[in-house]
Every structure is written in C-alpha cells, then in structure tokens.
Amino acid sequence: MPSAPPKVAVYKFSSCDGCQLQLLNLETKLLELVGAVEIAYFLEARRRVLPPPYDVGLVEGSVSTPEEEDRIQQVRRDCKYLVAIGACATSGGIQALRNWANVEEYARYVYAKPEYLSTLETASPVASHVFIDFELRGCPVNQYQLLELVSALLTGRKPNISTHSLCIECKRLGNTCVLVAQGKPCLGPITQVGCGALCPKFNRACYGCFGPMEQPNIPSLGQWFTERLGHTPRDMKRMLRLFNGYLEPFKQASEHYERKEKGG
Amino acid sequence: MTDQKIPVGSRQFLPRSAFEELFAALHKEGYSIVGPKVTDGAVRMQPIGSVAEMPQGIRDNQDGGFYRLEEGEPELWFEYVVGPNGPKEFFFPAQLPLFEFHVQGGRFDLDAGPPQVPKLAFLGVRPCELAAIDVQDRVFGRDDPGTFRCESEPWYLQIRQEALLIAVNCTRPGGTCFCASWGTGPEAAGGYDLALTELKDGFVVAVGSKRGAALAENLSLRAPSGAELELATLKMELAREHMGRQLETPDLKQLLNESIEFPEWDDVARRCLSCGNCTMVCPTCFCCTVSDGSDLSGQEITRTRFWESCFSHQFTYTIAGPERNTIRGRYRHWLRHKLCTWWDQFECSGCVGCGRCITWCPVGIDLTEEAQRLREGSTKHKKRLGVSHGE
Numbered sequence: 001m002p003s004a005p006p007k008v009a010v011y012k013f014s015s016c017d018g019c020q021l022q023l024l025n026l027e028t029k030l031l032e033l034v035g036a037v038e039i040a041y042f043l044e045a046r047r048r049v050l051p052p053p054y055d056v057g058l059v060e061g062s063v064s065t066p067e068e069e070d071r072i073q074q075v076r077r078d079c080k081y082l083v084a085i086g087a088c089a090t091s092g093g094i095q096a097l098r099n100w101a102n103v104e105e106y107a108r109y110v111y112a113k114p115e116y117l118s119t120l121e122t123a124s125p126v127a128s129h130v131f132i133d134f135e136l137r138g139c140p141v142n143q144y145q146l147l148e149l150v151s152a153l154l155t156g157r158k159p160n161i162s163t164h165s166l167c168i169e170c171k172r173l174g175n176t177c178v179l180v181a182q183g184k185p186c187l188g189p190i191t192q193v194g195c196g197a198l199c200p201k202f203n204r205a206c207y208g209c210f211g212p213m214e215q216p217n218i219p220s221l222g223q224w225f226t227e228r229l230g231h232t233p234r235d236m237k238r239m240l241r242l243f244n245g246y247l248e249p250f251k252q253a254s255e256h257y258e259r260k261e262k263g264g
Numbered sequence: 265m266t267d268q269k270i271p272v273g274s275r276q277f278l279p280r281s282a283f284e285e286l287f288a289a290l291h292k293e294g295y296s297i298v299g300p301k302v303t304d305g306a307v308r309m310q311p312i313g314s315v316a317e318m319p320q321g322i323r324d325n326q327d328g329g330f331y332r333l334e335e336g337e338p339e340l341w342f343e344y345v346v347g348p349n350g351p352k353e354f355f356f357p358a359q360l361p362l363f364e365f366h367v368q369g370g371r372f373d374l375d376a377g378p379p380q381v382p383k384l385a386f387l388g389v390r391p392c393e394l395a396a397i398d399v400q401d402r403v404f405g406r407d408d409p410g411t412f413r414c415e416s417e418p419w420y421l422q423i424r425q426e427a428l429l430i431a432v433n434c435t436r437p438g439g440t441c442f443c444a445s446w447g448t449g450p451e452a453a454g455g456y457d458l459a460l461t462e463l464k465d466g467f468v469v470a471v472g473s474k475r476g477a478a479l480a481e482n483l484s485l486r487a488p489s490g491a492e493l494e495l496a497t498l499k500m501e502l503a504r505e506h507m508g509r510q511l512e513t514p515d516l517k518q519l520l521n522e523s524i525e526f527p528e529w530d531d532v533a534r535r536c537l538s539c540g541n542c543t544m545v546c547p548t549c550f551c552c553t554v555s556d557g558s559d560l561s562g563q564e565i566t567r568t569r570f571w572e573s574c575f576s577h578q579f580t581y582t583i584a585g586p587e588r589n590t591i592r593g594r595y596r597h598w599l600r601h602k603l604c605t606w607w608d609q610f611e612c613s614g615c616v617g618c619g620r621c622i623t624w625c626p627v628g629i630d631l632t633e634e635a636q637r638l639r640e641g642s643t644k645h646k647k648r649l650g651v652s653h654g655e
Contacts, residue, residue, distance in 0.1 A: 150560065154560060164575075165537070165575075171540075172359060172544070172570065174308070179626050181305045181331045188626075189627075215591065220627055221537055221627065223627075
C-alpha cells in the first residue's frame with residue numbers, strides 16, 4: 001500500500017449527474033472509499049479542491065461545448081489514470097441524439113433565448129478527444145463496477161469488468177428470458193453485461209443502456225425482431241438510438257435501419 | 265410403514281391422492297425439495313414445499329426461440345417438459361464462493377470456504393436430465409490423469425452424494441425435444457431413486473435404488489394393475505414417436521471432423537448472436553471462470569467461481585490473445601465439442617437431446633438443423649470433390 005492515499009478527481013461534463021450520484025449512493029461503502037482514497041476534486045460532493053496532479057480521474061458526461069472541448073485536454077494532463085464513466089462519457093449519451101439532427105433547430109425548441117448557447121455540432125464521448133485508460137459503461141454506471149474499478153486500481157490489479165452479453169449474467173441470476181418466454185424485444189443478446197440484469201429481473205426488456213457487447217451480431221437480432229416479432233426498421237432504429245446510439249456498432253446499425261425506414 | 269420391503273427394480277403404483285406423502289416423507293428425511301414451479305411464465309426447478317406449488321393442468325409450447333405455457337389436461341401435473349433450468353443450477357451453481365480470506369499482519373487468515381452442501385431432493389427430474397447428470401458426473405466426479413478430464417470437484421461430489429433424484433418420465437415430449445435420438449429418454453433408464461410415469465389416477469413408480477426403496481416404504485403404494493403397466497409402456501412408446509426434433513446420431517463424430525472448413529459454418533455464424541444463452545441453459549456445459557476480488561482496503565480477498573461461456577470472446581483470452589476471434593469459430597467450437605470432441609474428452613456425447621439450446625436461443629438456432637445442414641453439405645462437397653461415399 002502506498003503511504004499517501006491516491007488522489008481521486010471526479011469531473012462532470014454534459015450529463016445528468018446520475019453517475020456521480022452512483023458514487024454518493026454507495027452509502028456504507030462510501031465511508032470506506034473516502035478512507036481509502038483522497039477525494040481531491042469532486043464538486044458535487046465537497047467544496048474543497050486540492051490542486052492537481054491527481055492519480056485517478058473519473059469523467060462523467062459527454063463533450064458537448066467548446067469549453068468542454070478545451071477542458072477535457074486539461075483534465076487528461078492532470079490525471080495519471082483517466083476513466084470515462086457512464087453512457088455519456090463512453091458514447092455521447094442521450095444528448096448525442098442531436099448528432100443526427102440540426103442542433104440550432106433543437107435549441108430553438110428547448111430554449112427561450114438559444115442565442116446564449118454555445119454548443120458543438122455533436123455531443124461526443126471522451127475517448128473521441130483524449131486517450132482514456134478505462135471505461136465503465138451504463139446509464140447510470142453500476143456502483144459495484146465503480147467500487148471494483150477503484151479497488152482494482154488501489155491493489156494494482158486488472159478490474160474484473162466483463163464485456164460479454166447481458167444474457168450470461170441474466171441466466172446466472174436465474175431470470176427467465178423475456179424475449180423467448182414473452183416475446184419482448186430485449187437487447188440483452190447484443191448488450192454488454194454489468195447492470196445486474198436489472199430490467200429482465202423485473203420482466204422488462206433490456207434497452208441496452210450498457211451499450212454494445214464485444215462483437216455483437218445486431219443484424220441477426222434485428223432480423224428476428226422485424227421478421228418474427230413484427231417490429232419495424234423504425235422501431236429498431238429507436239431501440240438502438242437511446243443511451244448509446246452514437247457508439248459503434250449501435251451507431252452504424254441504427255443508420256442502416258434509418259435507411260430502411262426511409263425505403264432505402 | 266409395513267414390514268414388507270419394497271424391492272429395488274420393482275414397479276409400484278402411487279395414487280394421485282397420496283402424492284403429497286412424498287413431500288412429508290422427504291421432509292422427514294431432512295431433504296429440501298427442489299421441484300417444478302411456474303415463475304415468470306416458465307416452469308423452473310426451484311425450492312418448493314408442497315404439491316400445491318407445483319404446476320397443474322398446464323403444458324408448454326416450445327419451438328426455436330419460443331416458449332409459452334398453455335392450458336393442458338386439467339388433471340395432469342407433468343404435461344410440460346424441461347424449462348430453462350434444471351438440477352445443474354444446484355449441483356454446479358452459477359456463482360459459487362470458493363474461499364474468503366483476510367490479510368492479518370504478514371499472513372493470510374482463511375475466513376470461509378464454499379457454503380455448506382445442502383441435502384436436496386429433486387422432484388420431477390426428466391430422463392434427459394438424468395443423462396446430463398451422468399455426463400457432469402464424468403466431468404466433475406472423476407479423476408483420470410490419462411485423459412483430459414477435469415480434476416474431481418469435492419463440492420460437486422458431496423452435493424451429488426446427498427441428492428435424491430425422483431424422475432418423471434415424459435409422456436408428452438416438447439417441441440424441441442430429441443432425447444429419443446440419443447436414447448436418453450423419454451423413459452428414464454437408470455440413475456434415479458424413483459421414477460414416475462403419470463397416468464390419470466396416479467403414477468407408476470419404478471424403484472431405482474435402495475434410497476428410493478426406503479423412501480417408498482413411507483408411501484401408500486399398491487401393486488400396479490396389468491392395465492396400468494401396459495398404459496405406462498404405451499405412453500412411452502407414443503412419446504418416443506412424437507419427438508419435436510430428430511438428430512441422426514451414429515456418425516456425428518466423423519461428420520463433425522470432416523466438416524471443419526465447410527461453408528455451412530459461415531451461414532450459422534451470420535445468425536448466431538454469440539450471446540451464450542445455449543451454454544447457460546445446456547445441462548452439460550461446464551465452462552466456468554474463477555474470479556479473484558479484493559475490497560477497497562486490499563485486505564479482504566475473495567475467490568468466486570462463475571458460469572462462463574465459450575461464446576464469450578473475453579473468456580477465450582490467453583497470454584497469446586483471444587483464441588477464437590469470430591462468431592464462426594466460437595459456434596463451431598461449441599457444436600464440435602458437444603457432438604464430437606466430448607467423446608474424446610469424456611467418452612460420451614455432450615448433448616443429451618433436451619432441446620434447451622434450441623428453445624432458449626433468442627434467434628432459434630437449431631442444433632439438429634445445423635447438424636443436418638452439415639450432413640447435406642458433406643454429401644454435396646464430397647460429390648464436388650469426387651470422393652466416393654462410404655469410404
């Protein structure tokens with residue numbers, strides 16, 4: 001163990017703060033965490049800010065404004081390890097839906113005075129801007145994966161974060177498949193594990209908030225959904241474009257279904 | 265209890281009204297009962313306490329990627345076949361803590377090992393499951409340095425030793441069943457303590473072991489009539505003829521060996537999701553990974569075993585990188601293991617014909633169809649290459 005606890009920084013970019021809240025929601029483990037590391041920069045949790053450099057930086061949120069574009073560069077310089085946490089930081093998040101639309105038009109709908117906004121054409125994941133050392137998927141991230149990540153960094157071991165399908169975890173937990181037994185359009189077979197199969201556990205179809213698994217076969221599942229379960233290409237596009245729509249290969253597949261929707 | 269000993273190998277009759285006595289007898293012997301119960305629209309093997317929890321008057325409708333429960337004959341209790349899980353989940357748990365220790369000064373102090381082995385009685389084990397248990401006994405229960413067999417697992421051996429198996433023969437095979445092709449069903453051939461065949465008024469009970477005979481002593485059994493025995497036999501005959509699927513088994517090993525580079529694999533690779541569902545529901549699949557964890561302090565260490573799958577790309581990582589980089593490679597590996605290389609490893613087939621991999625595949629990939637495609641491909645490719653058949 002190092003003599004001084006490692007300094008941890010938690011950054012917020014364009015996001016809903018939900019992933020930072022997952023850290024604060026650790027409850028009993030939170031005290032342990034605060035004992036094991038020095039919270040050097042975490043504006044949502046404490047006012048005190050220690051100067052960089054930091055050992056570990058956790059970044060929540062996508063890069064969506066010119067200011068953020070610059071700030072992420074400084075964050076990278078300040079942190080020894082940089083970890084993107086959550087769907088926004090790893091894929092662009094739900095705000096990346098605007099990447100397929102006209103930002104100015106969106107802004108006019110939402111804001112009374114859109115001229116005060118300074119925003120980029122696209123919302124993009126952190127990895128599009130700087131090198132990241134690791135990423136945790138999910139909307140929001142899973143708190144046990146957060147703990148596992150920090151525990152592994154502290155011990156100097158590889159974090160046990162799996163990249164296979166959600167189905168494997170879902171079956172391990174003893175859930176009955178909602179796709180096979182209820183015909184629900186579950187994205188589990190193409191989605192990365194990590195959430196604890198939360199939705200199928202409550203009889204809901206997975207909506208892919210952990211993003212694509214390693215080597216997903218989206219065309220095959222899409223064929224089953226459209227030909228057997230009666231979903232349209234538009235349904236497919238919308239299913240893929242939710243929290244991780246801008247992350248490959250969900251992005252490419254959603255564009256394929258968009259072309260099909262338009263009769264291409 | 266009577267003085268009359270019930271002989272092993274005999275057949276008895278248990279009236280339906282006396283079925284509940286099984287529960288009482290098992291509870292008296294200290295067993296926790298695992299039996300069929302409907303949860304989330306499927307029949308799952310899970311802890312149950314009485315007959316009332318068992319499904320009654322329902323049957324299953326199974327096909328590739330499809331499972332639904334429907335109304336059946338109201339007076340029958342076992343008209344469905346296997347659901348998504350089975351005894352494997354208990355003998356070889358999806359997640360098993362292996363040990364826990366903490367760092368104390370300069371040494372490691374062991375805090376806990378694997379959990380205490382429960383004493384389980386399984387009620388409603390299907391013949392294909394018995395065959396699968398026999399396969400896993402070869403995987404986890406035997407030591408043979410001469411072959412590639414895994415080393416025996418103490419936890420598995422203990423829980424198997426304790427477990428009592430009450431089988432139920434399948435009078436109505438499911439849509440994806442093909443046990444008759446392997447000879448593993450629909451009638452249990454062995455490996456059970458008691459085996460029941462359901463008739464309208466009750467069950468013909470085959471006594472398969474001393475433990476089963478001792479249990480039977482507690483039940484209001486009577487000798488079955490000739491008609492009842494004949495009806496039970498007839499039901500088995502009918503079931504054999506009504507399998508949902510078929511697999512030509514005799515020369516599979518040769519077929520899988522010669523088909524390694526067949527283009528048919530590309531076709532199934534386009535459909536396979538590599539999601540691992542088939543391996544999770546398969547009653548013989550035994551892949552697992554051992555994962556070490558440490559807490560924030562770095563002082564509390566755990567080692568846990570999880571089910572894993574040959575369809576997981578990450579699972580194939582070795583020091584030289586991933587072993588099977590494509591879905592084609594992973595599906596081929598799985599099918600070849602089940603139908604071919606399993607024989608080299610364990611001297612038996614890795615498939616028992618339960619049909620789960622077909623039903624629970626999200627896109628309905630059918631092992632029997634894929635084997636048939638390879639078979640047709642084989643004839644076609646041989647013809648093209650001018651190889652005479654039957655050499």
